[in-house]
Every structure is written in C-alpha cells, then in structure tokens.
Amino acid sequence: MMLAGLIFATDDADDRVGTLAATLPFGGLTLIEFQARLLIGAGVSQLLVVVTRLTPELLGAIARIGRRGASVDVVRTAVEAADKLHPLARVLVLADGLVTTGDVLSLLTEEGGDALLTVSDLEAAPGFERVGAETAWAGVARLDAKRVAEVAAMPKDYDFQSTLLRVAAQGEAAHVRLPAALSGGAHGIERDSRALAARGTIMLAVLVSKPVVWADRYILAPLARLALPPLMARTVHSMAVAASGIVLGLAAVAAIFFDRAAPGIALAILAILVFTIGAALSWLRDEEPLAAFQRNAIPGMAALAALLLGHVTSTSDDTATGWTLGIAAVVAAALAERAAGPGAKRRWWGSPVAYLLIMLPLSIAGMPLIALAAAGAYATTTLAAAIEGLRDRP
Structure with a gap:
C-alpha cells in the first residue's frame, strides 16, 4: 500500500496574530514538523501540506521536513492536491493543529478502505468536527486519493478540510473509535501556544x-x-x-x-x-x-x-x-x-x-x-x- 500524507496548515493561532497554528513551537520543533515526523514514521513517502499563505516560519519548517527523506509538496487547493497524488495512493489526513501519538496513528495505517478516527460527541475535544448526531471526527483519516479528486471537482470556495471530511462521511467511511487509554490524553487539536506547550508535557508523560x-x-x-x-x-x-x-x-x-x-x-x-x-x-x-x-x-x-x-x-x-x-x-x-x-x-x-x-x-x-x-x-x-x-x- 502506497501511503501519502495530507497535513492542513491554514488556520491562525488563537493567541498570536499573523502566526499559523502549524508553526507554533512544540517541544524543540514546530507542530507541523512533529506531525510530519509521525507520518513519515508511519511509512508515508509523500507529504502534501495544504496552505492558504506561506510564512517564513512555515517555509523553514517545510524545508526541514524535506530533509527527512520524504517528498514534500505545498498545495493551496484540492485541485493541486489531486494533481500531486498518485491515483492509487492511500492518504493519511491530519487536521490542522492536531497533536497525537504514533500509537494513535497506527490505528489507521493498516490495509483497508476509507476510515475516520472518531470519538463520541460527549468526549469530543474543542476543534473536533461532527460527523454524525453523536460522533465527532478526531482529526485523523485514511482515505482513497479519489476522495481528494471528488473535492477538487467541487466549487473552489469550499473549505478543503471540512469538505473532504463530508465527502468521506457521505462515502460511508468506516468509523474507528479512539480508545481513550491509547492516547493518554495527548490527542487533541490545539491552536493556542500555551495549551500546546501543556500538551507537549502530556506527550512526554505518555512516552515515559x-x-x-x-x-x-x-x-x-x-x-x-x-x-x-x-x-x-x-x-x-x-x-x-x-x-x-x-x-x-x-x-x-x-x-x-x-x-x-x-x-x-x-x-x-x-x-x-x-x-x-x-x-x-x-x-x-x-x-x-x-x-x-x-x-x-x-x-x-x-x-x-x-x-x-x-x-x-x-x-x-x-x-x-x-x-x-x-x-x-x-x-x-x-x-x-x-x-x-x-x-x-x-x-x-x-x-x-x-x-x-x-x-x-x-x-x-x-x-x-x-x-x-x-x-x-x-x-x-x-x-x-x-x-x-x-x-x-x-
């Protein structure tokens, strides 16, 4: 199975005007570098980074990611993403601002069809989008490349991430529940620098x-x-x-x-x-x-x-x-x-x-x-x- 990664880096940080959430510091890296590291560790050989604008911090992070051995392409639209992806690729999608662990990501790296990592609506952290009456998307998905092509055929003013999620949900993607014990509290979407630093401490606690x-x-x-x-x-x-x-x-x-x-x-x-x-x-x-x-x-x-x-x-x-x-x-x-x-x-x-x-x-x-x-x-x-x-x- 050929694996590609799709990372969204479009939203601004909540507490830093003009700074993308993806470029907030996380440990000794930026958040997007940490996300890319997890994807490469999961076997991804091609990375697509979805942006609305390029900042110096993001350009520096993308250059450092490229030195890890995976090809990295910057795209602005679903059309550009569909052109870059191999038609037979399986795509691991990470939501904008997602913090997670390799153990969580491994839930969706196996062979299989479209799948969404989900939690119950009652357990959903801030930033998780709803995909059902009582279900929220936990920020990770495994999709066929044709799902990106389907989004590319839609009007360009649609939000890429949300539209891709809706397309996957309407295509009856399987729901993979996130076991709470697996993440140890380290899994979530963060766009605040202080909350992200606290999440890094939780991540270290999970590691040890x-x-x-x-x-x-x-x-x-x-x-x-x-x-x-x-x-x-x-x-x-x-x-x-x-x-x-x-x-x-x-x-x-x-x-x-x-x-x-x-x-x-x-x-x-x-x-x-x-x-x-x-x-x-x-x-x-x-x-x-x-x-x-x-x-x-x-x-x-x-x-x-x-x-x-x-x-x-x-x-x-x-x-x-x-x-x-x-x-x-x-x-x-x-x-x-x-x-x-x-x-x-x-x-x-x-x-x-x-x-x-x-x-x-x-x-x-x-x-x-x-x-x-x-x-x-x-x-x-x-x-x-x-x-x-x-x-x-x-």
Whole structure:
C-alpha cells in the first residue's frame, strides 16, 4: 500500500496574530514538523501540506521536513492536491493543529478502505468536527486519493478540510473509535501556544508511561512524570539532562569501585531515571542521536554496575565468584532482552532498573554476591519465559 500524507496548515493561532497554528513551537520543533515526523514514521513517502499563505516560519519548517527523506509538496487547493497524488495512493489526513501519538496513528495505517478516527460527541475535544448526531471526527483519516479528486471537482470556495471530511462521511467511511487509554490524553487539536506547550508535557508523560515491566511502569515512570513538567517549563536543554545522567553514572561507577556498593547502585538507578527523562525530551525535540544514546545508556549502566560489583567482590575475596555471577547476570539479561520482541514483555519480567532494584537491598545488607546471584536468577527466569514465548508463536 502506497501511503501519502495530507497535513492542513491554514488556520491562525488563537493567541498570536499573523502566526499559523502549524508553526507554533512544540517541544524543540514546530507542530507541523512533529506531525510530519509521525507520518513519515508511519511509512508515508509523500507529504502534501495544504496552505492558504506561506510564512517564513512555515517555509523553514517545510524545508526541514524535506530533509527527512520524504517528498514534500505545498498545495493551496484540492485541485493541486489531486494533481500531486498518485491515483492509487492511500492518504493519511491530519487536521490542522492536531497533536497525537504514533500509537494513535497506527490505528489507521493498516490495509483497508476509507476510515475516520472518531470519538463520541460527549468526549469530543474543542476543534473536533461532527460527523454524525453523536460522533465527532478526531482529526485523523485514511482515505482513497479519489476522495481528494471528488473535492477538487467541487466549487473552489469550499473549505478543503471540512469538505473532504463530508465527502468521506457521505462515502460511508468506516468509523474507528479512539480508545481513550491509547492516547493518554495527548490527542487533541490545539491552536493556542500555551495549551500546546501543556500538551507537549502530556506527550512526554505518555512516552515515559509506556513500559510494561513493573519496575519501569510503577517506579521509574511516576518519578519521570514528576520531573518532566518543571524541566519543560524551564526549557532545560536535552544535552544538560544527558550530561547529568553521565555524571550520575560516573559517580555510581566510582562508588562501586571504592567498595560502596549500595550508594553506587542507588546512583546507578538515579542515572537510569535521568536517562529515561532525557531520552523522552530528546525524542520530542527531534534529537534522535541523543535519544538513542540515552536509551542505550540505560542497559549499559545496569550492566556496568553488575560487572563492576562482581569485579570488586572477586578482587576483595580473591575468588572468581563475583566475576562469574556478574557476567552470568549480564549475559542472561541481554539474552532476555533479545528474546523478548516488541509487545511481548510481561509485567513481572526483568529490566535494567528491575535488576538494580533487586540488588539494592541485598547490597545494603552487605551481601553483594547474593545480590548478583538474585539478579542473575531473575534474569534467567525472564529469559526462560521469553524463550517459551518464542516457542508458542506460530
């Protein structure tokens, strides 16, 4: 299926005269860049941006979108859009000012006919257009290119977005309900800069709330959500957050090396928390290399803590037990991560922060070898469950 994207960028911001809502800042990007990023991530290879006027901010945003590898065309009318679209393309349509998540967009990226993402009229956020007596359009649609051609055949003074929506509704497009839990409150239409900034904070909270594993979901994610609003309000630079994680990680390594296992593991957990927050901030601000570094630093920090604890213990006891337990725990944890595919993890499974949380109380009690053995046993149990899961797959 060939996918094209259609983004509307025609309405002005509510609180900034002469500024298009699509060019309002969102994280470290403009809103339209964030929308384009979601569409490209969904597999869109051609983007059409519907405009009524071109501003310097919009031109700059479109130029930056073009560097992502997808072709970008600016159109003013349905006629121009119909001329640009491949006749066999399926078109993902995003409403003007829409904020959403990749998970929501994935509801309409599957094969199928025309479809509208909808909510009940009672749940409709401001800006959602009604498409039925008790139904409102939630700002995302999957349409055949011929629907755009049908709008192109109508009088030019019709509003493109609203007319396209009516054509789709009259063509009996399927209604796909938006599950409230899927968006986490991040989905909506915003044309006010302050409301959009608040929506960005909600988006970050959604990003750090995704983990399934208990330690990440119930300990790491709540702490991250508490820290994110002040960081966003003060516009703390992503690099500063990453640097803080590195400093905490180095402090953890130093503490473990100098035989202070409990403080070192506690600092390693804090470093992972900071890297989790930093990865979410960097992702929202389109700093993917920095986000990837911090995502990789999370398991790296846990592995380094375990290996170093094993080394210090073995050196102190003049045996190879610590090295053996540390290496075994890291290998089992790495294999478990490798075996657990996306969406396959269970709530009780291990994760980098879970292994450190298991080790912390035992280290406080002065039993580093037992701490490593417990983490290794937990990782091995997780690995066994992951392998069984692979065997059960068709």
